[in-house]
Amino acid sequence: MRMPAIPSQPFPLRSGWFFLTNWGCGSVETAIKVENLSCGYDRRPVLEDLTFALHQGEMLGVIGPNGSGKSTLIRALTRILPLSRGHIELYGRPLQLYTVKEIARQVAVIPQLTPVTFAFSSLDVVMMGRTPHLRRFQREGPGDRDIALDAMRRTDCLAFRDRPIHELSGGERQRVIIARALAQQPSILLLDEPTSFLDLNHQVEIFDLLRHVCASDGLAVLCVSHDLNLSSEYCHRLMMLKDGRTYADGPPEDILTHGHIKAVFETDVTVIESPYSGSPQIILKPGD
């Protein structure tokens, strides 16, 4: 798909990301504030004492090995998993004071590619994104339909709006899911490994699309991924988790270093600069 040319580094001064996220209009708004967050399953802690903030207009990549608590963080932020300690604020208001619907009007989640067994059309699925905006006895109106169609136009999936979603390819299906998230009209987007199980071309396509819509809507984005190179290429800032704790937090060139990766992933790598964007990229070193 063709996207308008977007500079791959919207932030010319890489070291000063926090000054630049306000796009020159007053102070930076904090979308999500997490303080001393601990949570887990059946008293087995997965996240421990996590503190960070996500600002409006910022794309934050959360990286770390399997089991470091990346996906658990998304479940905690959408209140699917109760916290055992600490607290979360959305726009200065404690998360537990929001209703389920209010959360869904602020926060949309794009899950990893999941198998579907039902035959809803793509448009039906995108229309489900309107759910948090409808009252109990309210039906979707033409306004909701327009919002859904506009979201599908932006993610370039109008062409298959009437096709059943289970017949689409992985990349097409993920674009429909992104359209559904946009139809929620959120101000925060949480991405949970959005490109795992996708082919290389679709990985780039999906991330180009995400960067484009997030920049034009000024969304706050938190992207959980195990793909270090993609995260480094597309995120303004990376947070590296190890055993449920923050190991390092900052701009990609400060985070993706030989030392950090050796400590967290227990792997020797060489870090080079991308010839396209200058972002740090990992080269794996094979064992003997």
Added chain:
Amino acid sequence: MKRPFILVLTAVVLFAACVFSMGVGAVYIPAGTVLQVLVDHIWSTGALEPARSATDTIVWEIRLPRTLLAVLVGAALASSGGVMQGFFQNPMADPYIMGISAGAALGATVAVTLDLEFWMLGLNAVSIAAFLCALAVTMVVYAFSRRGGRVASTTLLLTGIAIGAMATSFTSYMLVMGGENQRQLLFWLMGSLSARRWDHVWMLLPYAAVGLTVVLIYARELNVLLLGDEQAAQLGVHVERVKLVLLTAAACLAAAAVSVSGIIGFVGLLAPHMVRLIVGPDYRILTPMAALGGALLLVLADLAARTVMAPAEMPIGILTTVLGAPFFLYLLHRQRRV
């Protein structure tokens, strides 16, 4: 096809089937006369002469309540099955296969054996007992078959079989010990609409009406639930609350049907699947269509049950099972291939 059109069309077909079915029996009554009796009773035109009062009694007191029951039982079972298929995200779900009908039958037999013959707020003791047992079975099956947010077909079916078998053996035990109630109890195991009167219609109607209304109100949430619990919650659906409401409504519908007709199997499986082929997976159209389709299916099955070995009557549960079981096997085969 436009949705209102297909709904109206099915309703018209259902009405025609009902009128035809009311004409068939030991005494054949032409459809015109049937309609005349109905119009006469509803608007009391007095068009019928006293000489026709025998016809009047047959249509109004015997065949109409029976046909209405077929409509209500079919609609209740089909919408209950449709909801459960969505709820469990599993095409094999059905009140009969999951042992819920057997649970309701157990509740009903317990009430009859213990002579619990009271009416409370217009609700009959037998229906209440059936509802409570059906709800209990549903909760147990749900709790047992849920693993990590998903309900696997095998555990769902096996739990249903185990619980259903247990409920049926308790029912059989009461049947053996039942004494003079034996014939009445046997009826719950076989499933039949014979000798049903207006009383039974009033017994079923409140449950069916409430259950169907709830299921229709929550159709949009049920659609979103098809995406899985987690995504549904992230789209603003109060998952646990909606699930409890839907499960209670589905159990209520199944129990209401069983308490007046006994166990009639596979209607909840057949009707929603057939309708899904025509209107697709959207529960906002699927639920009302499944209710109409289930009603039509049961009216036709009842007609067949009364006529194939006339003057004797075949229990309708035997007929629907003979039709439904091969379809169930087909679904099982298709699922294994996927």
